[in-house]
Amino acid sequence: MKLTDNTQTVTGMSDGKLNQSHVDGSDFIKETEDKKLRFSSSKFFRFIHGKGIRKIRQGADFDLVLVQDYIVSKISTSEVKEIVLNYVKTLENDRLTDYILNKTVLFSLKYLDAVETIKPKMHRDKPGESFFYFQNGVVKVTAKGIQPPIPYRQFKRLIWKDHIISRTFNDETDIETTPPMFQDFISKLSEGNEERFKRICSVMGYCLFDYKTSATSRAVIINDEKVSSAPEGGSGKSLIVDALSKFRKTALFDGKKFDAKADFVWQKIDESVRIVGIDDVKRGFNFEDLFSIITSGFRNINKKNRDEIELSVEESPTIVITTNNILKGNSGSFLRRQHQIEVFQFFSNKLTPLDYYESTFFSDWDENEWRRFDVFMLNCVMLFLMHGVTEYQEKNPQQKELIRETNQSFAEWIEDNLELLTAFEGVGTIQTRDSFLDATNQRFTSLSDRKFTNYVKAYCQIYGYEYVALSNMRPRGFRISQKSE
Known part of the structure; x- marks a missing residue:
């Protein structure tokens, strides 16, 4: 992370907005006329405060954050030290610099616990409104359309820095004449069926919509249309999760090693994660282990050497599961906690997306392809906001119902x-x-x-x-x- 001086200093927060005023404290360290060094802790913390450094409590523990122009990022103690050193070096006094370098206690968590605590109200989606944070501003999506980017200084809402997409948004594309590669990919997974295509698109829109309640919270399950005792894989399910991760912060888990009951299984999860991707879960995966998380949120996230944290269902990420198998469970308790999509196996280990498109998704794309992709995915969000998750009758429903039972x-x-x-x-x-x-x-x-x-x-x-x-x-x-x- 590149650390820069804060152009707008922060003194507090109210309802997610920043209160700004001038805070100095820059003379926290100085050399007196008789060549003695003077260090003031109170002025040091005013200086830290003026640079936008705060802390967020997590039980008895805390995270240090840097707030700059409504953008919030978690920082380490070494990054705090870098900010302080960058300033002290401008004083052009080696004695002052040496003092800071040698005074390691200044950058210990115990000492920095005196930094002001905040409870920031981070910006999230609202009913009927979804927001995406691009380099050139915030793009708002509603059922009526996609609005032009709003500059961050004008938007004035707190946003996690790692939620900002590393692209600029531009809806002036040739998408009407040149369909996005990813749209064609989803069409292939739909076997060219319009209802099935809309189902997959609306479920992707559901995943990207960052607003849910206990009544609307679902896990998304992506499996293959064809049921086999020896599934091949390679149908492209994981690419859907990869596409979602280009817009929302995603924590990925290896499904073959995944155990929902393990002590520290969720330690990757924090309040900034929006999607949990569990890839290729093994046969016999117990979906029931996720029931309480889906309806009530991540209530007990154990992290090594840290206190447990809790996330309400409104704060919790959406779980997306890919599997080559049919997950067991066919009662109402199972079905009302999931949105399922099945993919046609156009692709396989014998014909991969790379073979077909002669391009590696995402890494080989040029700027125009990224623009088409962005517009297509935001159109999926618009589709969801218009119609919700659309219906589609899965193939071989009796066989799949029997497997679930x-x-x-x-x-x-x-x-x-x-x-x-x-x-x-x-x-x-x-x-x-x-x-x-x-x-x-x-x-x-x-x-x-x-x-x-x-x-x-x-x-x-x-x-x-x-x-x-x-x-x-x-x-x-x-x-x-x-x-x-």
């Missing part, structure tokens, strides 16, 4: 053994359960005959079969049959 192994096994289960003489429950476990290499898995029976009944309910218990059979058994009209 049972598991993928059972869903594949029962289709292969349907002729056996529909035989008039029936099958033994325990024998058939053991056959299922053997066939799917789960012989040492604990699966009660009651749970297995519930799996079979779930299949019957979803596919329109009737479960017939054969009470006279020893050991007890069952068969399934087509329901009579």
